[in-house]
Amino acid sequence: MSRLRYNRKQAVAALKSSCPQMARLIRTKGPFRLQVRKGSDLFTSLASSIAYQQLSGKAAATIYGRFEALFENNRPVASDAVNLSVQTLRSVGLSNNKALAILDLAEHACSGSLPSARTMAKLDDEAVVNSLCRVRGIGPWTVQMHLIFALGRPDVMPATDLGIQKGVQVTYQLPELPKPDVVLETTRHLAPYRSVASWYLWRAADSE
Incomplete structure (x- = not known):
């Protein structure tokens, strides 16, 4: 049983409606498949x-x-x-x-x-x-x-993560790799589902 603290479909729908760049990324990368660590302490x-x-x-x-x-x-x-x-x-x-x-x-x-x-x-x-x-x-x-x-929290944006920074640069077509404060500002509107956005941003970085 999933330990996510949110509804997957509702979260993805909210991101698609709130941000055209994220909607495009979601269409490209497909279903949200974040795997929660089950049974681990x-x-x-x-x-x-x-x-x-x-x-x-x-x-x-x-x-x-x-x-x-x-x-x-x-x-x-x-x-x-x-x-x-x-x-x-x-x-x-x-x-x-x-x-x-x-x-x-x-x-x-x-x-x-x-x-x-x-x-x-x-x-x-x-x-x-x-x-x-x-x-x-x-x-x-x-x-x-x-x-x-592990906890399945919905609204986490790890702005110091290099993959996230690359994903934000690609998704929002920024001229250079964004610093953590720019990542947070650029993705602020994705709340309260920034964990889901993070998963897609990692996928965007992987494609580069």
Whole structure:
């Protein structure tokens, strides 16, 4: 069962009616197929986002697959991850900083200092970002990925993401790669469905 916090068809229809450029992009790229991470806990979701930081999807998927293989049934568990060494994590392709970030994340998860799923459900997006950015190596982008792909929040625009910036440049025919503040201003009118717009903007960047 989808954990999206919005109706797919309603969101796409709203974007098409509010923005001709987005309507054209949607027609080109087809149905909205964002996949929500099902059955993953907070540790697993954030560990995945850490692995994907500043890497192409294919390279990150390979490294994260090796990370998963360190665990029974390929299911990362914080209580097991906390006992791994930096060297072991680096051996699967993670950088030193990412290895340290995942270990710190595991320690937070084991100590109970991460917010529960019930607590996060009551928090707005900004509060979720603030609560999770206390963990080493986790910044707004990492939490935004969690908001979009794990919590299914509808209105997230990861303006610092290079793919999003490229997608905005292509979609709105900008002369140069936009900075984060320009991305936010250019896509402001796409609220309250900027997560859906983000998915399409990534597709636009992929076509370049």
